[in-house]
Amino acid sequence: MQHNSKKERMTQTLVERDGGRGIPPSNFRVSIPRNLLSGFNLVRIEFLFSSIVPTNIRFSEAAPREAGMSDEHQELVREFETVAKTGLSATVLMERMARRLHEKMTRYNWVGFYLVDPADGGILLVGPYAGSFTPNARIPLDRGLCGAAAVSRQTVVVDDVSKDPRYLSGSSMVVSEIVVPISVKNVLAAELDIESYFPSTFTKPEQDFVEACARIVGAYLVKFPL
Numbered sequence: 001m002q003h004n005s006k007k008e009r010m011t012q013t014l015v016e017r018d019g020g021r022g023i024p025p026s027n028f029r030v031s032i033p034r035n036l037l038s039g040f041n042l043v044r045i046e047f048l049f050s051s052i053v054p055t056n057i058r059f060s061e062a063a064p065r066e067a068g069m070s071d072e073h074q075e076l077v078r079e080f081e082t083v084a085k086t087g088l089s090a091t092v093l094m095e096r097m098a099r100r101l102h103e104k105m106t107r108y109n110w111v112g113f114y115l116v117d118p119a120d121g122g123i124l125l126v127g128p129y130a131g132s133f134t135p136n137a138r139i140p141l142d143r144g145l146c147g148a149a150a151v152s153r154q155t156v157v158v159d160d161v162s163k164d165p166r167y168l169s170g171s172s173m174v175v176s177e178i179v180v181p182i183s184v185k186n187v188l189a190a191e192l193d194i195e196s197y198f199p200s201t202f203t204k205p206e207q208d209f210v211e212a213c214a215r216i217v218g219a220y221l222v223k224f225p226l
Contacts (some may be wrong), residue, residue, distance in 0.1 A: 011169065041184040073209040076104060080213060084220045093220055095128040097213060101194070102130035110170065110195040113217075114139060114146055115226060116188055122168075124191065131195070144168030149179040150188055157207055159200040170195065179203040180214040184221045194219065 009099040069077070083096050093112045101111045112129025117138075124146055141147045143224050149156040156179045161167040167177070174195045182190040192214040196202070202210070 008178065015147055037166045038117045068205040068208050069212070069213075070205065070209075072104065073205070073212075074216065076100060077209070077212050077216070080216045084216050087224065088222055090217070090226055091128060091226055095216060098128050098130040098216065101213070103188045107196045107198045108194050110135065110193075111175070112193055114193055116190065118226075127190065133173070135170045135193075139168065143181050145177055146191055149178045149191055153181050153188065155180045155207060155211060157202045159202075165214060173197045175199045176201045178207060178210055180211050182214050184216045184218060184219070189221050189226065190217065 001185030079100065080093070082098055083093055086092075096109045096182050098113065101108050105111075110129065110133060112131065112135060113127035114124040115127045117123040117125050124141065126135050126137050129135060131164075136144070139146045141150045143166065145156050145158060145161075145166055146169075147162070158164045158167065158177050161169075161174055163176055174197060176196045176199055178194050178201075180192045181188055181194060192210060194202070194210060
């Protein structure tokens with residue numbers, strides 16, 4: 001009974017897409033969400049559509065909005081995008097982002113922003129943060145992983161900080177770290193720094209997620225500078 005119900009819904013969708021004729025055009029493509037595939041195998045899928053769909057139609061699973069990011073990642077990105085649209089202030093956005101990342105992501109043990117000192121472009125000053133230790137308040141651009149990311153303008157990921165001589169200790173418990181530079185009109189404005197008590201926390205999907213968060217802040221700062 002459950003399979004018949006799904007078949008009826010699929011058939012109705014195809015008929016509606018074809019203007020009521022029930023025969024899709026030759027270039028028609030069907031995208032099936034993952035949850036709808038649950039309980040079916042390829043033979044059943046073929047059977048369900050064989051009577052209404054020409055054989056040259058391709059079927060594919062619906063692609064996620066951001067490849068590589070989890071549902072939890074995407075939910076947080078949407079939340080931060082919504083906060084950014086309120087236009088309250090850059091500080092409010094960064095405070096909310098730091099707090100929520102620290103709350104929701106188990107291995108993000110310290111999350112914070114470093115801001116370029118307006119009085120000295122060679123210094124990073126700690127901004128809004130959330131975490132279990134007090135960070136370095138000032139970091140010269142020639143020191144630490146934050147300095148390395150600032151100078152290279154590239155994301156820095158370290159799986160084991162004890163093996164990287166650039167690491168500037170904030171806590172002896174930190175094992176891995178990611179730093180993402182945030183530029184506004186090609187000028188460094190800030191950095192998103194996340195430190196973890198676990199090794200190799202920042203895999204490629206995690207890096208993509210953190211960089212997506214940093215882009216939200218960067219886009220906000222273009223419109224509303226610090």
